[in-house]
Amino acid sequence: MFLINCPYCGERDHQEFKAGGEAHIERPKQPTELSDDEWAEYLFMRKNIKGIQFERWNHAHGCRKWFNMVRDTSNDQIKLIYKMGEKPPAE
């Protein structure tokens, strides 16, 4: 039952949000140049870490903005929230 601090709206109950999987996986600019393996890496492979994980979240029932979250999956503590396009912290 997270309390998530949307960078645009402030603290809201997690029911208003949608999780969007691992963050900082950029869509390849030239997909046609990629081998099947390289494309599969982008398409399917995601980390499932016990510990610090970088995630995308969407304030789906609020401002509809996407943002990034650093979360410790072992205890659900949210370490940091930052906007799309901002650089992830260096650990």
Added chain:
Amino acid sequence: MSTYFRIKPSEFIDETVRVSFKFNGKNYHGFKGDTLASALLANNVHLVGRSFKYHRPRGIMTAGSEEPNAIVQISDGTNRTEPNVRATEIEIYEGLEASSQNCWPSVNHDIGGINNAISAFLPAGFYYKTFMWPASFWEKYEYVIRHSAGLGKSPTERDPDVYDHRYIHCDVLVVGAGISGILAARNAAKNNLKTLLVDEKNELGGSTIYQNREFNKIENQNSSDWLKKEIKELRNIKNLEIKTRTSVAAFHGYNYLLARENLTDHLENKDKQGKIRQRLLKIRAKKVILATGALERPLIFNNNDRPGIMLSSAVKKYADFYGVVSGKKNVFFTNNDSAYESAFCLHNKGINVEAIIDIRESSNSKIVKAVEEAGIKIHWSHTIVDTRGYKRLSEISAMMLSNDGLSVTGSKINISCDCLGVAGGWTPAVHLFTQSGGKLKFDENDNVFLPNIYPSEQMSVGSCNGDFKLKEIISNLSTNLKQFLKVDKTDFDNVLIESEEENSKRNIWLLPSDKPIGKTKPFVDYQNDATAKDIKLALREGFRSIEHVKRYTTTGMGTDQGKLGNMHALGIIADTAGVKMSELGTTTFRPPYTPLTFGTIVGRNVGEYFDVFRRTPMNDWHIENKAEFENVGQWKRAWYYPANGETMHEAVQRESKAARESAGILDASTLGKIDIQGTDASEFLNRVYTNAWSKLGIGKCRYGLMLNEDGMVYDDGVTTRLGENHYLMTTTTGGAANVLGKLEDYLQTEWPELDVYLTSVTDHFATASICGPNSKKILNKLIPDLDLSEESFPHMSFKNAQIGNIKCRIMRISFTGEHSYEINVQSNYGKAIWEKCMEAGKEFSITPYGTETMHLLRAEKGFIIVGQDTDGTMTPIDLQMDWIVSKKKYDFIGKRSLYRSDTMKEERKQLVGLLTDDPNIVLEEGAQIVSDLNQSPVNMLGHVTSSYYSPNLKKSIALAVVRGGKNMMGKKLFIPMEDKTINVTIENPVFFDTENKRLNA
């Protein structure tokens, strides 16, 4: 009622108000303030139920929510009935009817009691081992087991009560209104923090409030008297809200807690009317203080479950709080000083205490001395080895314990008694703490698990934090509270406390008997009938994980979640396996702490409020014209319009013919609509659809197919170019919200450089779609001055127009293959425009049709429905829609995946048409398709996705997905059904008007 069992006085019971109630059909009475348990004990009723497995007679054991035995079914002659209610919690009211569970035909004569006699054959895992084999017999076993062992009866009528939900935001939530909770809440509120104090009982003050303990003084007064005064003053404190009869069920992360507030369960029927029964509080607290107290432990010894055997603290509470004596001849059995408090309390009330059996060698505390001086016999270093009495305890046998505590010696002492108070020490109630994600540590000294690592801003105080003596409770509370609230002082820093220290301790998880363990019944989990023997058996059979032992023996899996015996189970496992308690860990405590009613959980979300639904602006018209409705996502859509008692099939056949022969009209308002604007709108569409959009002229429409990045079809719909930088996209009815979400995702995260804005306008427009050879004439009647010529308004184009004063956007697009127009108007004109269409179409017998006919008509044309003919594993190539996939575009969502080795396989499932050899047989959607009936196991080639009887073709038609189907035109295949095999032939999926002549007719 024998008056002997009710002693005076008790200030918590109102003896001027007599309350009549029924238990197992018999009339009793108690007083206002009684629980069902205290009122039964006052009537000398101990036997209240039968155990789950062996059907042993069981009595009231506790005075609180941890009760494992006294679980009853409550009813009151109305629809209201509730199983699994703890008799120790329910307050009696005039007219209450309660009955025992787990016994059949009655608590005194119970057929399942035979299980007790054959219990040697019912060890741990017996049900798993026996009834699972052979598997096909389970249904027969289940009937017998359920009949004799049920857990109450579920209500068969609608719940007559109203339930409610409430959100609460506070600075500090204090759970538990014992002495620690009260002091903590008061100090929080006094420091200007918005504070909520909740307690599951109807009275504040926890266990301190009713105990006159000789050796516990605050400011030189009895601790109970001191606390009463403090409670009186609470009412005047600002910022403090107090809720009694409110039990916290769950403590989730980020200090989000669920509590049930009980508002009417203690009221008689006439006072319940018109009131909310229970309220679910959804509490978000900045800080949480847990003051949940501790639960007394029983001791585990042979036959420790007879009616009359109770927790020592419960015997004391019934005497002190309710003025009820639990027996005429009382014995206590203990490993600590607590039992002496109970014994001394009874003695002071003039009640007979026969003896105290103490496993310790001695104790020199003041309370023990006082008991000795009162002349009560104490048997030091003794343990109870057996008990007797079937429906009520009649006698105990005790023997001397060996030094190592593993065996007994000497001769047997038999003491006749009808009540045995058992005191095995105290277990801090850390359930909520662990639910919140808190980590425990084991304290070897007190043999308890204590809060160690806090996952949120919370703290545990008082006995749930391992402080058992008044002095340490108050002084630790003061220190911790100052730190937690960040204040310099509390208002009880200088309060004078006197309490005594307990020095002597001896803990033996499983007490020995003179009989070998195989011949004994030391119950660990009373509700689930798990004995120490079962736990040892599980260990012998190789179970090691505490979670596995729990499930195998069912220890701790009852409605009480084993609140009494879990620690002993751990202790016995640790001792037997030779590991430390701290290494063993605990099983997980799961919400709810005490069971919740379904009513509380759903609150007001029942009946038509169970889920939200959406209605189109034309809905009233559909109802007036007797439409049947179907749910599409949250929408209620007109399904078909049966006329003159038609069946669904008859109605759909009539509607489908009319739409092709003259004119039909469909409410298409539910289609998702997204308004797209911005200088990069065309480029955006190029990237999200498989086909090209740059060259689409203003005023033109185009069908688009949207893929996921994995190449699978995600959604489809027609998009219209309204202006240079302005498009209106339509989506499937069910996919609207997800498509918008997906497009936003790409815009915000992958292509933030694009100048594009998306707005959902689904609810802003109502859409009437008219189709059929006469649709053009109808539109001409509606707007005589609009040029409907092929040159001016061709298929796949758009015009702004006006019908009367109503502005509309008209798209000439078709999902039926007929010449047709979609008229979009502002929502509030939806019904008006629909009625105008009906009026104008009257001379052409315009026929309203629903979603079923729409599906049939499009299937005749081989048009797919995303979600019916696709299932997230179909590419456009699989759908034989190669024509819509642009070869020229460098990239679009999903493009690269269409060239993966897997998506290019020839033998993928591909969309085909199917015709049955017998044109009257309509296939079942979902039916499996095979090519070789003699194969074993038979190879499934695919399945039917859409199937109808076409009135326009006068034969059955179907769409299907078949492995390699693209190259199987004309091939004969088989559909094996339960009673017959249907012969089919693979065809082109376009069945009707293959040259699309009707579009321009």
